[in-house]
Amino acid sequence: MAPWILLLTIFTSSLLFVVLFSFASAVISGRRGRRRAAGFFHPYTNDGGGGERVLWCAVKAVQEENPDLDCAIFTGDDASPQSLAARALDRFGVKLLRPPLVVRLYRRKWIEEHTYPHFTMIGQSLGSVYLSWEALQKFTPQFYFDTSGYAFTYPLARIFGCKVICYTHYPTISSDMVSRVLQCRSMYNNDAKIASSTLLSRCKVVYYTLFSWLYGLVGSYAHLAMVNSSWTRSHIESLWKIPQRTKRVYPPCDTSSLQMLPLERPVDTPVIISIAQFRPEKAHALQLEAFALAVGRLEQNLPRPKLQFVGSCRNKQDEERLQKLKIRSSDLNMDNYVEFHRDVMYRDLVHLLGGAVAGLHSMIDEHFGISVVEYMAAGVVPIAHNSAGPKMDIILNEGGLQTGFLASSKEEYAEAILKVLRMPEVERLALASAARERAQRFSEQKFFEDFKAAVQPILKPKSSS
CATH class of the missing domain: 3.40.50.2000 (Glycogen Phosphorylase B;)
Incomplete structure (x- = not known):
């Protein structure tokens, strides 16, 4: 000692x-x-x-x-x-x-x-x-x-x-x-x-x-x-x-411009989005593993989803982390289902959010979770870690309606992804609308x-x- x-x-x-x-x-x-x-x-x-x-x-x-x-x-x-x-x-x-x-x-x-x-x-x-x-x-x-x-x-x-x-x-x-x-x-x-x-x-x-x-x-x-x-x-x-x-x-949180996006989303290829810097605490690997697990369990009669990683790299270590994530995607045979978007402009980020049905967040004890609020404002159903900011402040019921999902393990994330993908459109729209309403509490x-x-x-x- x-x-x-x-x-x-x-x-x-x-x-x-x-x-x-x-x-x-x-x-x-x-x-x-x-x-x-x-x-x-x-x-x-x-x-x-x-x-x-x-x-x-x-x-x-x-x-x-x-x-x-x-x-x-x-x-x-x-x-x-x-x-x-x-x-x-x-x-x-x-x-x-x-x-x-x-x-x-x-x-x-x-x-x-x-x-x-x-x-x-x-x-x-x-x-x-x-x-x-x-x-x-x-x-x-x-x-x-x-x-x-x-x-x-x-x-x-x-x-x-x-x-x-x-x-x-x-x-x-x-x-x-x-x-x-x-x-x-x-x-x-x-x-x-x-x-x-x-x-x-x-x-x-x-x-x-x-x-x-x-x-x-x-x-x-x-x-x-x-x-x-x-x-x-x-x-x-x-x-x-x-x-x-x-x-x-x-x-x-940019809630005003994101709330202008229509709640209806393309159904032929459902998009799951993940917005976060490529830092170790953001746990991107967990998201990738959970997504692969969900794809493997998805019924054949349902359309195949796509996962979009959107983020930035602060330094060489983040760049190496991103490269390892791409390699892991190939190992899981997910190359046809996973996209990587690095350092996107704000208008491009809004465009990507406008096409997603669900958003992933997996940092343990995330102090707040701006990306989670952005998901909700954009009409994207959030799936966040069951701790700290998302649990205590963000993903709470709004008017008695559910506003998202909380998860901890790979299995729980995969199950939440499947719930969104299997959800009837009317039910998803109701959830997305309640989430959007709650996001106004965190406006710019x-x-x-x-x-x-x-x-x-x-x-x-x-x-x-």
């Missing part, structure tokens, strides 16, 4: 050193003047996921509510103000009032997963402090927005004199993660070697417990913590212990309203305060 304790001691000492060094540097230099601006710490502005949609909607909300406030993006991507504004519109349909300022970061490798083959959370947390130091040295805004979940940067931002506002999609560490280690369950974030060893599992529990304490400490430095779901809120309130500064703001307009209400007391405090 000694190596774990030693590493954590080094980590804590390093974090303290960075904070003290930052404070000393600020005092010696007289601290650079803060700009009347909102700086958004979002190192990856090309991942194409729900987090990026939140970024652009948050920027637009700040621009609308505070027209005199400049918005700057801290990013490691080689991008210009015009290219980012164009990306927000082309990929997400979000039209900014004006292009944001861009602060280019060159030390992003220190937050990348592959930089830390072991002790990844510790490495990325320290790396985020280093990257935030680069960002704040170059441009110090009055308001520091973290839209990517780098809580360890908050004390540093406070030292630079910023008001810290965050939108947290999911906690870096949670009691669910600790529970899985205790149960010796192998997953994408718990190596099989550790899961098979009682001693190593106990050591990892100690590591997770101490990391949870540190995470709670740095998270408490936020002036405002917005969270995206009931599940995330319960964990953040337990860890950060700032319930009075924690607000649930559902993420912006609702996000703007709740986001502005949450940040306004900080961005425009009363004169007497």
Whole structure:
């Protein structure tokens, strides 16, 4: 156990050193003047996921509510103000009032997963402090927005004199993660070697417990913590212990344009769609296995379905994961039934959703599940994992009517797929209509309203305060 304790001691000492060094540097230099601006710490502005949609909607909300406030993006991507504004519109349909300022970061490798083959959370947390130091040295805004979940940067931002506002999609560490280690369950974030060893599992529990304490400490430095779901809120309130500064703001989902799609779908080749980045936690392999199982069980008199994987790759590891998925599809003899769509434009995504009858989502403890809401708004019957956001917030009855299916295992997913494929058209239309009605609770307009209400007391405090 000694190596774990030693590493954590080094980590804590390093974090303290960075904070003290930052404070000393600020005092010696007289601290650079803060700009009347909102700086958004979002190192990856090309991942194409729900987090990026939140970024652009948050920027637009700040621009609308505070027209005199400049918005700057801290990013490691080689991008210009015009290219980012164009990306927000082309990929997400979000039209900014004006292009944001861009602060280019060159030390992003220190937050990348592959930089830390072991002790990844510790490495990325320290790396985020280093990257935030680069960002704040170059441009110090009055308001520091973290839209990517780098809580360890908050004390540093406070030292630079910023008001810290965050939108947290999911906690870096949670009691669910600790529970899985205790149960010796192998997953994408718990190596099989550790899961098979009682001693190593106990050591990892100690590591997770101490990391949870540190995470709670740095998270408490936020002036405002917005969270995206009931599940995330319960964990953040337990860890950060700032319930009075924690607000649930559902993420912006494109429900308005998707609701314009007709509910009727082609019946000659039913399409099952899966929208998610090709990340390990999205469990694409489970979807593929379940689909193959469903096709094998489908009656001969029913049309053969098609599975469409739609997503983006953040890095080389995601690309390799996508390639393995294609190989697995061939091994299952599913090449004639499976399609892969990578980095599609927003209009193409809408077109694909308009032709699907069901949508798959299989991430365990998905903090919210924007893609699930998009399915529902588009009239696509959702089949999501029976946990966290989809279970607690999204796939609930609407007016007493079912709005989708929840599943956990390959067999349960296959059975849900078969239910949709065997469902009479009248029944499917009724389910799709109820799902669409519920999706309105998570609209982009609702996000703007709740986001502005949450940040306004900080961005425009009363004169007497």
